[in-house]
Amino acid sequence: MRILAFETSAKAASVALLEGDMLLGELYLNCGLTHSRTLLESAQRLLEITELTAKDIDAVACAAGPGSFTGVRIGVAAAKGFAWGRDIPCCGVSTLEAMAWQASEFSGIVCCAMDARRSQVYHARFLAENGTLTRLCPDCAVSLDEVRLALENCEKPKIMVGDGAQLCYNTFGTEISGCMLAPEHRRMQRASGVALAARRLLGEGADCSGAALAPNYLRLSQAERERAERLRTSKESVNG
Structure with missing residues (x-):
């Protein structure tokens, strides 16, 4: 097809x-x-x-x-x-799911974020395993603090994608164990x-x-x- x-x-x-x-x-x-x-x-x-x-x-x-x-x-x-x-x-x-596929070969949590302005991001998380994705939460508009909390409570490796990924990473990503920012060619929609x-x-x-x-x-x-x-x-x- x-x-x-x-x-x-x-x-x-x-x-x-x-x-x-x-x-x-x-x-x-x-x-x-x-x-x-x-x-x-x-x-x-x-x-x-x-x-x-x-x-x-x-x-x-x-x-x-x-x-x-x-x-x-x-x-x-x-x-x-x-x-x-x-x-x-x-x-x-x-x-958000479409951008997660850019990192589907990663093993761990794919954190998708788009800058929604007004101190919010459009957000969803997926578990990437063996080239497949499993949705962990619905698409939502949330604060950066809510994204931080969700990732802090997760022990798996984490990768951030989307045009809001840099914002999230700069705000709290370096403080969270196992969290990384996807390279730009894999990050954007x-x-x-x-x-x-x-x-x-x-x-x-x-x-x-x-x-x-x-x-x-x-x-x-x-x-x-x-x-x-x-x-x-x-x-x-x-x-x-």
Whole structure:
């Protein structure tokens, strides 16, 4: 099965093509251009380089969140659009699980972290053994102290990945026994990880349809939070 995967959840954007266990190719751009300008062009270029066409793709996948609200929406829309015309599986995978696959050959705990601002990180932990991952906690938005506590109570070796890994490591990583920071080429979100996570979902028979695919932001956007605060304030004023 050939899986075309998109990763747009953070500053960098990437596209990958996985066939079975082989990564046929991956394009990674971290040049500051908007994902809407580069994503589909990169996908087309990757297909050209590998001498394939859209008709040769069996499934499409994207990082469905958490992450940048705009970036996630772009990736989800691209995946839906690509899959819609060909009626092929369309997998939305956890951004955090996808980045964990970058360190799946590690033996121990993979600590995934994305900078969520407001003194929080999007976080999940996985146990990596023999090239496979076992989820240890759900995706969540938590404080750095909560991540620290979870890792302090774990005796296994630990590796940090994601664009929030440096923040976590600088804050408390050097104080925790057996904790290391993944090298940058293994640390950041990449479409190859999305493809590997999608392969697992497809193998488990998950519902991978465009209709079922939706972003998972984990928390409200700033606009939604401000609207909720205005409504709360207005309600208190009326009741007061």
